[in-house]
Amino acid sequence: MYVVLDGSTGYKTIEDLASLCFSFFDECCFVLTNPQGNALYQGLPILSRLSLTKNGSFMVFSSINEFLENINPEKVYVLDKSKGQEEFPDSLGNKDAIVFPDNKTKETKFKTNKELIYFKGLGEDLTLSSEASIILYEIKKRL
Amino acid sequence: MKGLVIYKLNSSTYIKEFYDICREFGIKNYALVSISSTDCLPGINYVLKQKEDINVYFFKDLNEFYERLRPRALVTLSKYGNSLEGSFDWLIVGHLDRLDIEQYNIKVIKDETRLNIIAGTTKFLIESHGAREL
DSSP states (O other): OEEEEESOOOHHHHHHHHHHHHHHOSSOEEEEESOOTHIIIIIHHHHHHHHHHHTOEEEEESSHHHHHHHHOOSOEEEEOTTTOOSSSOSOOOTTOEEEEEOOSSSOOOOOOSSOEEEEOOSOTTSOHHHHHHHHHHHHHHHO | OOEEEEESOOOHHHHHHHHHHHHHHTOOEEEEESOOOGGGHHHHHHHHHOOSSOEEEEESSHHHHHHHHOOSOEEEEETTOBOOOSOOSEEEEEOOOHHHHHHTTOEEEEOOOOOOHHHHHHHHHHHHHOOOOO
């Protein structure tokens, strides 16, 4: 499965989500798309160190669409509070991706023929790291 | 050519140099596989911080590379190979053993030069692609 963080500008969310991904799942690949600012300068060195010490895998793409084109995941679940109905995906298969957009000012623009499955997450006041940790834990329990 | 794979080359210098080769030849995908030493962190961080349109992959092993990227034809260079026939999409360089080659059906292309791994790869890319004069 792929845990995707899109448009992140800070290093802390990268550290938190990559750690969750590497600790919770055996077959999980952390994907970073379109990292900006501190995410590039501080986040990427943290990600590479985490991957080496925790034996994790990751991918870095300039956009979410590059990821979809190159990897072609089976199902793509996207956290979107305005479009989603369910709190989180029922289950995630090995070739599915779950996307956490981390840019509050810019909407993630998908250019794909693939059907996107939106879910609304848990609450407005949670940080992305907290929300992602609860969602991923729920998914882990169902595996 | 779709991409270049660096396999079990635990050296920052190699990781940087091969990335630069990707940039020079317009290779859009760069995979680091079975890189396990923290000595490689400067090389990995160099690669990640470049603002090029090159997708970077970091995988635990060759099996994961295969499952996630599904290469069509993977080739490597060796003194004991055959001449290049047909096309390929990924080139892998590094410490492959016979088991890797058999298990993943890697085609071995003859490299008769006495050049080091970086120069030999560059020469192969120029000859096989005629991509660019350096």
